[in-house]
Amino acid sequence: MARLSVTDLSVTYRTGDGDLTAVDRVTFDIQDNEIFGIVGESGCGKSTLGDSFLQLLDENGSISGGSIVYDGMDLAAMTDRELADEVRGNKISMIFQDPNASLDPVYTVGQQLVETITKHLDMNKKAARERAIELLDDVGIPDPEDRIDNYPHSFSGGQLQRIVIAIALSCEPGLLIADEPTTGLDVSIQAQILDLLEELAESHETSIVMITHDLGVVAEICDRVGVMYAGNMVEIAPIQQLFDAPRHPYTQALLDSIPERHGMKEDLTVIPGHPPDLRQPPTGCRYNPRCDQVCGMECETGDVPPTYDVEGTDVMCYLYDEGVNEAYEGPTNIVAEPGGDD
């Protein structure tokens, strides 16, 4: 069953040089107990998408269309107050790249855990403290009874990220949004944190949205993955399928640019050009100026392509449309037209 349904979601930032649509009509579901990856390069809109679920966008950003349905509620239509009281930290919580920035340096980790627990759950301070110790133990902090009264500065980066995860999971949320949770960490610590997240997702029956630029991390823990380019989600596929049979030319090029997929000292595949300025995105498919597989006029004109279902992969590309790509022998399954405004 879908735990979160995002439909035609757009997020727009107002800037001095005009409006910038950082997330453009994105549609996807997250199933129960699923780890869903959102992958893309800097500026593709993946963090904006993650921030929009709890309306944590910057001052100049707002949801300009579409819906985010969780547990029967449309998060996109809720006020800040309603979200703070009913959703944030309670039903949906979020962790970020830098645990130092997520924790308050002048409170002990225990105080920060207890605060979250007593705010959302009907527990007195004593019970909350016991629960906090259990949580620290769950995330692998040694001697939690003693360490609970320490301040953040006395923990290492990996341990701090574990504590942030403990706080995020303290109220048994149904969904955890993890935005580059292991990017600042060493590989050995990263592997430990990924294992921990996977384990906890299963034991707490939490679904995870894993936002990352690292295709290795995606391959390691995600069940399904959405690839973003210039604000569009250009491809959604089960993990194995994405790596074995990438459908979108951008996904193909992205995978080909990873050194691990090449022989030693072999030239790596390079994507020509740069991502577009989203204040003036190209007409047609947003990837067309860099694409080596442009197959018809439609690629370069009009709106973004519809989404096609190709053997279980959702892909926004005319290559899979018999009417545009003469070389394609079908079948053509349009699952969504670029709906929404314009």
Added chain:
Amino acid sequence: MALLEVDGLSKHFVVNGGVVPRLLGTRKELQAIRNVSFEIEAGQTLGLVGESGAGKSTVGNVITRIYEPTNGTVRYNGANVHELSGSDLQAYRQSVQMVFQDPYTSLDPRYKIGRTIAEPLKIHTDLSKAERKERVSELLETVNLEPEHRDRYPHELSGGQLQRVSIATALALDPEFIILDEPVSALDVSVQARILNLLMELQEEYELSYLFISHNLGVIKHLCDHVAVMYLGEIVEQAPTGELFENPHHPYTEGLLNSVPQPQPGGSKSTDGLTGEIPSALNPPAGCSFHPRCSYATDQCSVDAPPLETLDSERKVACHHWDAVVADQADERSELTHSSVQNDGTK
């Protein structure tokens, strides 16, 4: 003779220095690198890999004379680098260049790109202004930038373009040897691919030697001829790249390789990665510094520090139990081949 020979290099930093701590006896010494030795042949790339705090960057900084070593020598073309002076030192500084991780901080935001690239030419050569301008254009072309980038400021360029500018600046004086300290770590994969291709092209064209410092094993594997793995200031294993990745002899190398998430789902899961965290370099464990995290450790390991042993032609390893590590891998491999034969090897 190797181009660069590093022999028994150590660098200790005093933390908590000053008069009061000295009187109180709370002065501490941080051993950033301990007894590091390696060689780089002309035209070759040595990768230096390890996690944060391993001492990788300190090695680079001692070679370029940013730091004086506490012990040991660095020889370049046979001459002790830290004894050079006058014109020899100037020649060394032209011949050895460095590229850092973050181009936003290594380029002066108030200088136009052209001025940044021309600066080493101004200091080290007697080219006229017009000649310098011409050389800057050449360099921009070499790193695949447009001539008009000369008149831009760093904030007008993307991260990948700025890293090319850093590389152009490093190339300005026709160096033989470049130290690349995490040159692609701040870049997106598609941009990283371009910079790696450029570095490989330049190496071939100008017969450059590289010391490639990185925590990214995928990048190291792609670019380097030899790899040295560092842990808490020491080299624990060194081997030709292919051998190191296929057949690691040190338990730390093995754990590190197992920790890297592979961009291929369903592959080997990181079940036997590394446990625990890196200890503080202020207070390294006695004996082998890896023993508290090592599954092969015995009593001997907590007392005796294993020396860096030369095994065959080119492999060196510092571990009392490397033979057990290798034997375990051979077992695993035979199991793997066994099961893949059963699965009809659909690779």
